[in-house]
Amino acid sequence: MASRERSVLVLYGSETGNAQDIAEELGRLCQRLHFESHVDELDATDLNALLQHQLVIFVVSTTGQGDMPHNSLVFWKKLLRKKLPPNCLSRLKYTCFGLGDSTYLKKLVRRLDQLGAATFIDPYEADEQFPDGIDGSFVRWAEDLKKHLLQHYPPPSGLEPIPDDTILPPRWSLAPALGAALGKIPELDLSSLTISQTNGTPTKPNLPPDGLLPIPAGWTATMTANERLTPQEHWQDVRLVTFDIPAPPSGERLRPVPGDCLTLYPKNFPNDVQKLIDLMEWNSIADSPLDLSTCKSLPRNLYSPTSCTLRDLLLNNIDITAIPRRSFLKYMSYFTSDEYHRERLLEFNMPEYIDEYFDYATRSRRSIIEVLDEFTSVKIPAERLLDVFPLIRGRDFSIANGGATVTQASQDNATRVDLLVAMVKYRTVLRKPREGLCSRYLASLAPGSTLRVSHKPVLSPIHGAANAQRPLIAMATGTGVAPVRCLVHERLTHPSPGPMVIFFGNRNRAADFFFEDEWRALAEDAAKRGSELLLFTAFSRDQREKIYVQDLVRRESPRLEGLIPQRAIFAVCGGSTKMADACKRAVFEPFTENGDEVVRKEMLGGITWWQEIW
Structure with missing residues (x-):
C-alpha cells in the first residue's frame, strides 16, 4: 500500500456513470499535482483503506428517494456499524462532490463527522437544475479544489504541476495484449457469413453479435x-x-x-464498429487475437472474455455511439496533429466555453463516432481504447x-x-x-x-402483505406506469388489499393509453377481493387546454384527504423530477390548507412517498 503522504483516494457511487466520470477526472487532476491517485467505486473499499491516504474525495450521485447508488450499499453498511469507535476515522481528511438529490450526501457527511473525520475543503452539491448544470458546477468546484491543493499541499520541491497539454500515462493499457497479437495471423470467422442474392459476394448481416x-x-x-x-x-x-x-x-x-x-x-452494430476501425486506422489489428490476461489491470465493469479481438471489444463493450463527455474531447486533443482541431477540442473543456460544449455535444446529441468523423485528424492509439472510450453500461x-x-x-x-x-x-x-x-x-x-x-x-420496498393493507395513491406518466402495474399485480395477491387510486398521464388516449383493457380487469379483480381500484387519466394533447396528472391529483384532493391519515403509500413514477415535484405540491398543499397545519403535517409524516424517476 502506498504511503499516506501525497496519496489521494477518489471514491464514487454512480448509477449512470456521471459520478464515475467526474471521479476519474478528479483522479487525473490530482495526478497532475504529483499525488498518487487511486480511483474506485465505494463498495470496493474497506474502511481501513480510508486511513491509508492523505486525502479522500467522495463523488456521489443519488437515486430514487435520495437512496445511495447500488455500488455504494456495501460501503454504507460498513460505515453504519454500531461497533465502530467514535473517533476511528479521526485521521481522515475528506471532501465530497454530490450530484442530484443531496439527501445521501448529507447522510454521508454526518456519519463521517460522527466517526471523527474532518473536511479539508467544503463539500459541494451540484444539480441539473442549476443554470450551468452539473458540468458547469463541477468545473468551478474543481478549480477551487486545485487552488486549495496547490496552496496547502504543494508539489515536492522542484516539481511543477504537469501541464494540461501533456498526456498522462494510461490507467488501463491494451499494449501487452496488442503486442502479443501483432505476432499472430488473424483467423477468418466464417460462422456468420451469408451469401448475397445479388452478386454472390459474402457479406455479414448488420446485426449485433x-x-x-x-x-x-x-x-x-x-x-x-x-x-x-x-x-x-x-x-x-x-x-x-x-x-x-x-x-x-x-x-x-x-x-x-x-x-x-x-x-x-x-451491443453495437457491425457497420458502426467498422466505421470507427476505418477512422482510427485499426484494420490491420482489428481481428488479431487478444489475450486480456496479459494486461496489468482492466476496468472493473469490462464484461469480456480474456480471449477476444479488438473488434469483439468494440462490438460488445465500448460505447461508441455515446454522447462524448468533456473528458473524451480532451483526450482527442492529444492525438491530433491539426492545431485548429486541437484548440477547438480544448475549448470545450474551458469553464468559459461550457455553453459551447452543451450546444455541440449534449443539445445536438452528437455521438462519439460523429465527432471522430468530424475531427478526422484524430487517431487514437488502439492500446488506449479502454483508457479513452467509455464502456457500455x-x-x-x-x-x-x-x-x-x-x-x-x-x-x-x-x-x-x-x-x-x-x-x-x-x-x-x-x-x-x-x-x-x-x-x-x-x-x-x-x-x-x-x-x-x-x-x-x-x-426502498413498498410491497408485501402489511403494505398491501395500506391505501395506494400512484401517479405515473408514460412508461412510468410499469412499476405501478407491477405493484398493483403484487397487491392483488394479498387478501383484502387497501384501496388503490391510480393517476396516469400521457399525450393521447388513442395512442398512449397503456394497458387500457387490463385496468378494467384489475378493477374487477380488486372488487372481488373487497377492495377498490380507481383510475384517473390525463391526456394532455386531447384538448386545447393541457391537463396533466398533477391537475387531477389536486382535483381529487378531497378523496385523498380521507386516505392520508391511513398511512397511505404514494408512488410517483415517470421521466421528470418537475412532474414529481408538482405532484407532491398537489398532495401536500390542499391537505395542509384544509385544517390544523400542525396536525396535518404530523399526518403527512406517516405516509410513504416513493419515487421512481429517470
Missing part, C-alpha cells in the same frame, strides 16, 4: 415477445418486451418484487408485472418478466435521426433471442 456476455451474477434470458403497443403511425414506438428467465442449474429462480429492475446490456428497466403473473412462465421453474420500453428515436437540431443504443439493440432482437441480464433490487 449474439454471444452471451460474462455478466457477474447474471441471468440467461430468452425473449418471448417484442410487441409494439402504440399504433404504427404514432410518433413513438413503445414496446412490451417479455423475457423468460429459467432458474440456474443449481439455485432458485428469479423472484422480483415491485420496484426491481432488469438490466439489459446492449447496462440499461435499467422497471419490471412491469408482479405477483402471480411474474411466476407464470412457459418454462418449468422459470420467471416471466415484462418490460415497458419506449424506443428512443428522435431528431435534433442537426436534423439527423437519433436512436438510442439499447432501443436499436432491442428492436433488432427477434423472439427466441437469448441474452445475459442482471437483476437490480429495489432499495
Whole structure:
C-alpha cells in the first residue's frame, strides 16, 4: 500500500456513470499535482483503506428517494456499524462532490463527522437544475479544489504541476495484449457469413453479435415477445418486451418484487464498429487475437472474455455511439496533429466555453463516432481504447408485472418478466435521426433471442402483505406506469388489499393509453377481493387546454384527504423530477390548507412517498 503522504483516494457511487466520470477526472487532476491517485467505486473499499491516504474525495450521485447508488450499499453498511469507535476515522481528511438529490450526501457527511473525520475543503452539491448544470458546477468546484491543493499541499520541491497539454500515462493499457497479437495471423470467422442474392459476394448481416456476455451474477434470458403497443403511425414506438428467465442449474429462480429492475446490456452494430476501425486506422489489428490476461489491470465493469479481438471489444463493450463527455474531447486533443482541431477540442473543456460544449455535444446529441468523423485528424492509439472510450453500461428497466403473473412462465421453474420500453428515436437540431443504443439493440432482437441480464433490487420496498393493507395513491406518466402495474399485480395477491387510486398521464388516449383493457380487469379483480381500484387519466394533447396528472391529483384532493391519515403509500413514477415535484405540491398543499397545519403535517409524516424517476 502506498504511503499516506501525497496519496489521494477518489471514491464514487454512480448509477449512470456521471459520478464515475467526474471521479476519474478528479483522479487525473490530482495526478497532475504529483499525488498518487487511486480511483474506485465505494463498495470496493474497506474502511481501513480510508486511513491509508492523505486525502479522500467522495463523488456521489443519488437515486430514487435520495437512496445511495447500488455500488455504494456495501460501503454504507460498513460505515453504519454500531461497533465502530467514535473517533476511528479521526485521521481522515475528506471532501465530497454530490450530484442530484443531496439527501445521501448529507447522510454521508454526518456519519463521517460522527466517526471523527474532518473536511479539508467544503463539500459541494451540484444539480441539473442549476443554470450551468452539473458540468458547469463541477468545473468551478474543481478549480477551487486545485487552488486549495496547490496552496496547502504543494508539489515536492522542484516539481511543477504537469501541464494540461501533456498526456498522462494510461490507467488501463491494451499494449501487452496488442503486442502479443501483432505476432499472430488473424483467423477468418466464417460462422456468420451469408451469401448475397445479388452478386454472390459474402457479406455479414448488420446485426449485433449474439454471444452471451460474462455478466457477474447474471441471468440467461430468452425473449418471448417484442410487441409494439402504440399504433404504427404514432410518433413513438413503445414496446412490451417479455423475457423468460429459467432458474440456474443449481439455485432458485428469479423472484422480483415491485420496484426491481432488469438490466439489459446492449451491443453495437457491425457497420458502426467498422466505421470507427476505418477512422482510427485499426484494420490491420482489428481481428488479431487478444489475450486480456496479459494486461496489468482492466476496468472493473469490462464484461469480456480474456480471449477476444479488438473488434469483439468494440462490438460488445465500448460505447461508441455515446454522447462524448468533456473528458473524451480532451483526450482527442492529444492525438491530433491539426492545431485548429486541437484548440477547438480544448475549448470545450474551458469553464468559459461550457455553453459551447452543451450546444455541440449534449443539445445536438452528437455521438462519439460523429465527432471522430468530424475531427478526422484524430487517431487514437488502439492500446488506449479502454483508457479513452467509455464502456457500455447496462440499461435499467422497471419490471412491469408482479405477483402471480411474474411466476407464470412457459418454462418449468422459470420467471416471466415484462418490460415497458419506449424506443428512443428522435431528431435534433442537426436534423439527423437519433436512436438510442439499447432501443436499436432491442428492436433488432427477434423472439427466441437469448441474452445475459442482471437483476437490480429495489432499495426502498413498498410491497408485501402489511403494505398491501395500506391505501395506494400512484401517479405515473408514460412508461412510468410499469412499476405501478407491477405493484398493483403484487397487491392483488394479498387478501383484502387497501384501496388503490391510480393517476396516469400521457399525450393521447388513442395512442398512449397503456394497458387500457387490463385496468378494467384489475378493477374487477380488486372488487372481488373487497377492495377498490380507481383510475384517473390525463391526456394532455386531447384538448386545447393541457391537463396533466398533477391537475387531477389536486382535483381529487378531497378523496385523498380521507386516505392520508391511513398511512397511505404514494408512488410517483415517470421521466421528470418537475412532474414529481408538482405532484407532491398537489398532495401536500390542499391537505395542509384544509385544517390544523400542525396536525396535518404530523399526518403527512406517516405516509410513504416513493419515487421512481429517470
